[in-house]
Every structure is written in structure tokens, then in C-alpha cells.
Amino acid sequence: MIAEFLTYLTTPAPPYVKRMGYLKEAIAIDARHKRCKSAWSSHLENSKNFIIKSVERCKNFRTVVVLGSGNLLDVPLSQLSEKFEKVILVDIVHLxxxxxxxxxxxxxxTLSCDITGVAEDIFNLTKNRTQAHIELPEPAKTNLPEIQDNRTDLVISLNILSQLTVMPREYILKNDACEDGSTLKRWEYNVLRAHLDALMATKTNVCLITDFEFIERNHRTQSVNQYYTLTGIELPLPEKTWTWNIAPKGEISKDISIERKVAAYFIKCLLS
Structure with a gap:
């Protein structure tokens, strides 16, 4: 706990990144991985292997952009560095x-960036509001010129799609900044849709890895809570799926475990 607290204090980040919980979550994921290393291993290996296979399907190897590089747990960095002339790791904060x-x-x-383009706006609108509720900002189609660069031969969106609205939503709810749940749900859908649209507009090869289902199990391994995590976004059949045992028994409670279903896609650019 002391090490995590010191990491929080010494990691440079904009105020909104700290106040909205992004830095705290990055530190928590690192700590959670240490506790759940064995349970996470198959998910991390599946992610790395699918990325490596996606690389093998590229024709050119100039620049690769990783969106949601996080703590590099699921990024085959040495292979990417060896294969591509340039690797750009994008996340909202880097430890x-x-x-x-x-x-x-x-x-x-590395590039520290909120790829949705909404988090800082929500932070400022909430802090400076003169009315009870804020007008939720429209998501950016893309604020990353790197993924539009014609030298980029692969864009990887790595386990972030369902997470794009988690921190903004929690901040909005904590501050009672949105009028009703249906408005918030529609906004969340728009954020996820904007990310997918940005990927499809890159005119380059795309590797998309995302969770799509949450499953909570009891001590008898029966599903007691299960839901789709992509807020109304319907994806086609994935090329590969697997289960991420994100919280084995003992992590949250002795009787409960949490799983996420993960889907992986490779969309080949016909121009490459």
C-alpha cells in the first residue's frame, strides 16, 4: 500500500487524470496483476499471441500504434519493436x-492521451457548472493523428473498448452531473461507437481485442450476475474468443469469482 501511495504521489499526470481515478486504476491494475498472476496468464498470452499473428498478416512494418497499452502486461513489446520501424504506445497515463x-x-x-476526448471536458464542466447537470460532451472522432498517418501499418485497440466510459461514468454519477440514466446510456453508446468508427476510418490494418461479457459466479461456479459490457454495440462474430478470469475466488470475496469474455478481431486493410 505504501509503494502504491508513493507511485500515486510521484507519477506526473494532469489534474483530471488523478481526480477522475485514471491514475489510481492504473496502479490498482498493476497490484491486481501481482495477486492474480496465475489466473490472468492465459488471457495475457492469448492477447499477445493474437497481436503477434496480426503482425504476421501485415504487409508493411513502418509504424504500429497501440491504443490502451497500459502497464504492457498484454503487449508483446519486444516483438513489436523488432518488427516495426516505430512503435507508439498510447494511454491516458504511463507509470x-x-x-x-x-x-x-x-x-x-509513448503518448499520454485520452483517446475519447471527453474526460477532461467532463472534469471541467462538472467542476465549473452553474446548473445541476452538465451537457455531456460529444466524443472525438479521433484526436490521434498518428492513427491517420499513412505510414501506420497496424493499429491495435487493446482491451479498452468496454472501459472507455467507465471512469467518466463513475465521475458523472458520483457528482450527480447527469439528468437521467437513459441520457447517460446513449452517451456511452456514442463514445464506444466513435472509437470503432475511428478504427474503421484509419485505412490501415486493425487489431481489436475487447471484453464483451461480464460473468459473476458463486462458490458453486453458477452464474449469478451476467451482462453484456459494450453498451448496445453489436460486433460481428470474432475471429477468436477466450475467458479472462479477472478476479478469482479470494480476490473480491472467498465465494465470488469474476470472469470476462474476450473477443479478438483482425481487420485487414485492402490498401496495405
């Missing part, structure tokens, strides 16, 4: 231990 790993690879750069 010091992640930056230390990256320094080993001279062709790897």
Missing part, C-alpha cells in the same frame, strides 16, 4: 515502471 521498460527499446515512444 514509471512502464517507462523504465520502454527505455530498452529506442524505437518505442
Amino acid at each position: 514509471a515502471k512502464t517507462l523504465k521498460i520502454i527505455r530498452k527499446f529506442p524505437n518505442v515512444d
Whole structure:
């Protein structure tokens, strides 16, 4: 706990990243991985293997952009660095231990960015509001020129689709900043849709890995809570699926475990 607290204090990040919980969550994921390393191993390997296979299907190897690079747990960084001329790792915050790993690879750069383009607006609108509720900002189609660069030969969206609205939604609800749940749901759908539209507009190869289903099980391994995580977004049949045992028994409680179903897609650019 002390190490996590010191990491929070010493990691540079804009106020909205800290106040909305993004930095805290990045630190928590790192700690959770240490506790659940065995349970997470198959998911992380499946993710890395699918990315590597996606790389093998590319024709050119100039730039690869990873959206949601996180703590690099599911990123085959050495293979990407070896294969591509340039690797760009994009996330809203990068921890010091992640930056230390990256320094080993001279062709790897990081970009700290909110790819939705809404989080800072929500933070400011909520803080400075003069009315009870805020007008939810429209998501950016893309605020990443890197994924539109004609030298980018692969864009990887890595386990972030269902997570794009989690922190903004929690901040909005905590501050009672939205008038009703249906408005918030429609807005969440628009954010996820904007991300997918941005990927499809890249005119390059796309690797998409996302969870799509949440399953809570009791001590008899029976499903007691199950729901679709993509807020109305309907995806086609995936190329590959697997289960991520994200919270084995003992992580949340001795009787409950949490799983997420994960889907993986490769969309080949006909121009590549």
C-alpha cells in the first residue's frame, strides 16, 4: 500500500487524470496483476499471441500504434519493436515502471492521451457548472493523428473498448452531473461507437481485442450476475474468443469469482 501511495504521489499526470481515478486504476491494475498472476496468464498470452499473428498478416512494418497499452502486461513489446520501424504506445497515463521498460527499446515512444476526448471536458464542466447537470460532451472522432498517418501499418485497440466510459461514468454519477440514466446510456453508446468508427476510418490494418461479457459466479461456479459490457454495440462474430478470469475466488470475496469474455478481431486493410 505504501509503494502504491508513493507511485500515486510521484507519477506526473494532469489534474483530471488523478481526480477522475485514471491514475489510481492504473496502479490498482498493476497490484491486481501481482495477486492474480496465475489466473490472468492465459488471457495475457492469448492477447499477445493474437497481436503477434496480426503482425504476421501485415504487409508493411513502418509504424504500429497501440491504443490502451497500459502497464504492457498484454503487449508483446519486444516483438513489436523488432518488427516495426516505430512503435507508439498510447494511454491516458504511463507509470514509471512502464517507462523504465520502454527505455530498452529506442524505437518505442509513448503518448499520454485520452483517446475519447471527453474526460477532461467532463472534469471541467462538472467542476465549473452553474446548473445541476452538465451537457455531456460529444466524443472525438479521433484526436490521434498518428492513427491517420499513412505510414501506420497496424493499429491495435487493446482491451479498452468496454472501459472507455467507465471512469467518466463513475465521475458523472458520483457528482450527480447527469439528468437521467437513459441520457447517460446513449452517451456511452456514442463514445464506444466513435472509437470503432475511428478504427474503421484509419485505412490501415486493425487489431481489436475487447471484453464483451461480464460473468459473476458463486462458490458453486453458477452464474449469478451476467451482462453484456459494450453498451448496445453489436460486433460481428470474432475471429477468436477466450475467458479472462479477472478476479478469482479470494480476490473480491472467498465465494465470488469474476470472469470476462474476450473477443479478438483482425481487420485487414485492402490498401496495405
